[in-house]
Structures are given as structure tokens and as C-alpha cells.
Amino acid sequence: MLNVPAKPKITVAVVEDDARVRQHMANILKRAPDVACLGIFSNAEDAVREIPQLRPMVVFMDINLPDHDGVWAVQQLSPRSLQTQVVMLTVHDDTDTIFNSLAAGASGYLLKPIQSAELLSAVRTVSSGGVPMTSNIARKIIQSFGNATTASVNSNREEMACLTAREREVLECLAKGYLYKEVAELLKISYRTVHTHIEHIYEKLHVRSRTQAVAMFFDQKHS
Amino acid sequence: MLNVPAKPKITVAVVEDDARVRQHMANILKRAPDVACLGIFSNAEDAVREIPQLRPMVVFMDINLPDHDGVWAVQQLSPRSLQTQVVMLTVHDDTDTIFNSLAAGASGYLLKPIQSAELLSAVRTVSSGGVPMTSNIARKIIQSFGNATTASVNSNREEMACLTAREREVLECLAKGYLYKEVAELLKISYRTVHTHIEHIYEKLHVRSRTQAVAMFFDQKHS
DNA sequence: ACAACAATCGGCAGTTCTGCCGACAATGGT
């Protein structure tokens, strides 16, 4: 991160069947000065055949592929190119899929749609030995772990705890299905203030929509 | 005063008994402009007593401490400082130690010797809700997890009787916070079809918004 | 054969939400 001259670029490959997403990722990676995208594949067969020759440091692997499962592709790749780190990139956040991927040798797990900053952060994280994953994914893993023994402390409950009383009031209204303007009426504040509270709630809970926040609210309530 | 967003520094504390390592980490953290190191401790007792007052966002906790186990320290700390994330920092990579640390409430697990980039990356990762750990650690967790547990995710009550199977699928996606376009990708159908299913769901459940439908979904699920 | 339904698509207007730029007053702690 400091003044290190002549830093070799991080080599990357992408396996993704959706042309739109593929193009999107290519654009993001192309703009990064410290990243070199060696190849982009739309199916698992091509990827498994070509990637060992390209030897990228990082592979982003979609799970929904037309010919094979992304997990299958990881299993094929891992033994062959030991220096490659694989980051799964998918919409599935169920525990089974996550665990199968990681057990197959994946080094990270991110949920689509992925933001450009998130993607580049993942590239650098994984190339420096880290494990990029969203907080929700990590929480699933840790929670599953904690279930067997003691109480898991780092859960939704803790994220809820950092909400202020007013923010919790707003979130409860959202959980009942009220519109912004209805929340405003109920709490005797302006539409704009509801708006601001919700912005803060999203930031603190690391979510990007009302329904994600409500889902987390219910998870916490019934856990 | 406002033109520079006055980004608050990430506050950090370190618990580490080896003086050399302690100094090394202090130097690294001191050089980071966005990090403020509030305290460095050489034993667990001091750390457990002082850290709740300092309220750092991140604590790096060694496991080999002279007076107590680092896991013990985490257990003491977690209930008291809810906003603090703990990253274990140790030479032990055996499954039991990792397991116990995470169960005690740790948010991450890194192996010594730690590089400066790695340390700073971990600070930022954990302060933004992530979970720093090396890929080897993550794999160990996954593997040992795979032994004990089998997934039991699908507990769908068959109420919501009026909804068709497809509509319930869509509703479950909504309950996880997906956007229309994400549901479309997940179910391999078009945006417009998702739209139509949701119209039917709203009509059958007598609601007028996504969040109301999701609230009803959760009510049914947990009743 | 026909009706009813389920599942899949399209367009379009209007509403709602989200993100980002700001602001100000009150409070409490250092």
C-alpha cells in the first residue's frame, strides 16, 4: 500500500454466464490499475480447460453456470492450480451452497449484485491472503458454529444494538409494512426525517433495501 | 469544519504479551492515518478491565497470555462492549482453538506473524462489518463444520394456502431482500414475470407493498 | 371442447424508495 515500485499486477479471471454481469465485471477490472484480467469465461468447461494455463491469482466463479455447477468447476481447478484463489460470486446465500463452495476450495464468497468497490476490494483481499465475504455470509458461518456450543455473540442482535431507540422505532414501523409517509405520520415527524433514519439504519445493518432490513429485524426477533 | 468529512478514525486496542510483537503492531497502527490505537495491553486482566472504558471498535487479542487464555478475555469482554469486534491473533491454527474463539464472540482469526498490510486490512475489514481470516482458517472452520451439521433450512409451513408454489418461491426471495431483477435471475425468469407473480401475491394477501407481504410471510413462518 | 387456472412475457404512467449533497438545534462528555 505504500511506495512500492514495480508491483506486479494481480492477475484475475472471471467465470460468469450472464453476459451483462460479465461485461460489468470486465469494465470494473479493466479500470483498476493494479489488476490484469487474463480471461473471461461463460461456462465451466472452458474455464476449467483454460484457467490452469492462464494461472491467474484470483478467479471469480459464478455458481449458476449453463453446463456445470460452479462448485464442480472449483473442485476441478483447485488441485491443479495451487496458487489460484477462487471467490464464489452468486445470488445464493443458503448455508449449504456456501459450505460446499468453501469446502471445495473457494477462498471467498460474495453475493451479487456486486459493487465495483466491493469487487476490487475482494481482489486485493484475496490476493493478500484474506477471505472476502459479506458480513452476512460470515455471520452465517460463525452462527452455525456457535449453535453447537455456546451462545453466539456476534449476531444480528449486536447489530440491532447499535441502532438508536428512534431508529428501532422506525424499523419496527417498516417491519409492519408502513410507507415512509405513514411512518412519518405515526411518529409525528417529517417524511424527510424518516428518510434520514432509514439511511442510518441501512448503514448500520449493512443492507441496501427496506426489505433486507426488515428481514434482519425478523431474524433477530425470532432467534 | 464540514468540508472535510471528518471521518472518525477506527479505534483499536491490542492485547499481546510478546513485547517485540506488541511494539511491531503499535508501529504499524501508528502509521495508519485512519486508525487510532487507544491502548495496548500485555495481559488479559488489564485488558478486560480497561477495554470496556476505552470502547475501541476493534480489539486484536492474542491467545497466549500470561494470566488467562485469550478466549477467556473475549468471553469477559463481549457482553460488556457490544460495539467492539474482536480479532484473534495467534500462532495456533488448530480447529478447537479457532472454534472456541469464534464461539466466544470473536469476529476474526488471524495467524502470526502478521504482515502490516494484513493487519491494516483486517482493521478495515472488521470495522466495516466483515470477518477477517485467512483462507486456511476459513477452510478449517468449514471442514469441521461439515462433520457435525446437516442443513435444515426448509421449514415451509404450507399455509399461505392460496399462494401457488411459484408464488411462494418469489415471496421467499422477497423475504431475503432480493430486488425484482435479482429474483428474476435467481428463478431464471424475466423481470416482468416476477412482477406478475408479485401482483398476484399482493392481491391474494391483500397487501399493497413488498414489505407488508414479507411481514405476513414471517408472521406465518413463526406462528 | 371448454372453462379455469398457472406460468410466462410486454409497455407505460405514476408512486415510492434510495443515495448523496447539504443544514441546524439539543445533548452529553472531555
Next chain:
DNA sequence: ACCATTGTCGGCAGAACTGCCGATTGTTGT
């Protein structure tokens, strides 16, 4: 006195959602 936090507001652009007008293809039951 100063700073951080909280709660309260405004505007605006773009994204997402909702509602309503359609449609075709199958399946199921009568």
C-alpha cells in the same frame, strides 16, 4: 469551550416498485 452524537429537516436524480392495460402457452378438470 469543544466535539461527537442524535434527531430533526430540504432538494434532487436515478433506481425500484406498483398498478393497470394487455398477451400466449400449457395444464387440469368437467
